[in-house]
Amino acid sequence: MDYPLIVDLFFVLLSVLAVVSGWRVFCTDSMVRASFFLLVSFIAVGLIMILLAAQYLGVAMFFMMAVEMMVMALFMVMFMMNPAGLNPMMMVHQHRFAIVAGAVSFVVLAAVALLAEFPDSPLPADLDPVTSLGNELLGDSMLIFESAGIVLLTTMIGVVVLSSHRGRFGAAEEGSMPPGLAPGGEPAGMPKESDEGGGHHHHHCH
Amino acid sequence: MTLTTLLLLAAALIGIGVYGALSQQSFVMLMMGLELILNGVMLAAVAFWALSGAGVPEGQLLTIVVMAVMAIEMAMGFALVVAVFRTNQADVTEGITELKH
Numbered sequence: 223m224d225y226p227l228i229v230d231l232f233f234v235l236l237s238v239l240a241v242v243s244g245w246r247v248f249c250t251d252s253m254v255r256a257s258f259f260l261l262v263s264f265i266a267v268g269l270i271m272i273l274l275a276a277q278y279l280g281v282a283m284f285f286m287m288a289v290e291m292m293v294m295a296l297f298m299v300m301f302m303m304n305p306a307g308l309n310p311m312m313m314v315h316q317h318r319f320a321i322v323a324g325a326v327s328f329v330v331l332a333a334v335a336l337l338a339e340f341p342d343s344p345l346p347a348d349l350d351p352v353t354s355l356g357n358e359l360l361g362d363s364m365l366i367f368e369s370a371g372i373v374l375l376t377t378m379i380g381v382v383v384l385s386s387h388r389g390r391f392g393a394a395e396e397g398s399m400p401p402g403l404a405p406g407g408e409p410a411g412m413p414k415e416s417d418e419g420g421g422h423h424h425h426h427c428h
Numbered sequence: 429m430t431l432t433t434l435l436l437l438a439a440a441l442i443g444i445g446v447y448g449a450l451s452q453q454s455f456v457m458l459m460m461g462l463e464l465i466l467n468g469v470m471l472a473a474v475a476f477w478a479l480s481g482a483g484v485p486e487g488q489l490l491t492i493v494v495m496a497v498m499a500i501e502m503a504m505g506f507a508l509v510v511a512v513f514r515t516n517q518a519d520v521t522e523g524i525t526e527l528k529h
Contacts, residue, residue: 233429274478320451328443335435343482358485384507
């Protein structure tokens with residue numbers, strides 16, 4: 223399929239932008255700047271998707287990545303050392319192995335791209351990509367789509383469990399202590415402790 | 429813009445992502461490497477859909493699924509960062525070497 227010259231020009235510019243900003247993610251001093259470089263890389267790929275007529279996916283990419291990278295920048299400021307890039311940063315391990323692994327994966331995938339024979343069947347002229355995606359999501363592939371939703375819900379629950387400071391019956395690090403049936407009463411549903419070495423304080427309320 | 433050039437771009441993004449995921453010590457930088465890998469995967473999926481798959485809707489669906497995977501990876505990754513930071517005060521992978529044993 224032949225694209226007009228302007229599309230090819232945009233594609234070259236966006237590819238360079240995607241690769242260069244993707245590379246800068248790992249060699250900038252500031253972790254916040256790294257997350258914005260990653261955002262630039264994602265937006266360039268989203269624009270290439272729009273050039274390929276996948277408008278919905280390209281725009282979804284913008285929305286998702288803008289929010290995701292903001293969260294990432296926030297986490298950088300909260301948890302990481304040196305978020306502002308005031309000092310030089312080079313926090314790497316197994317550096318040579320990582321470079322070799324990255325280069326090998328690029329060479330193998332590039333060899334597939336250059337040497338393999340793929341069928342040349344472009345989009346039909348009368349295809350509306352957004353309508354076709356919508357019909358697929360709420361039609362034949364509804365089970366996959368809904369399963370993705372359930373998995374996302376499960377993820378939300380798992381994330382709350384993992385990051386929550388306290389569980390239902392007390393702080394996450396301590397043994398759980400169910401509340402009493404009456405206010406200040408004995409913990410409900412706990413077996414009676416007969417040995418004095420048990421160390422459970424029944425009247426300790428949280 | 430041909431299928432070959434698009435796949436080469438995807439390969440470059442995946443290669444950079446592999447380097448980042450393997451080399452970075454900080455958890456969040458490591459996750460950025462994983463995100464770049466998925467970025468390349470999504471680009472390759474859309475390229476195949478548009479230029480080699482005659483626009484079958486399953487191609488776009490695959491990209492949506494990869495996007496969901498990306499969201500799950502981010503959310504679980506950050507939750508694990510919070511949990512590890514709370515117990516070990518660790519923000520680099522070397523801080524949790526007891527997982528090796």
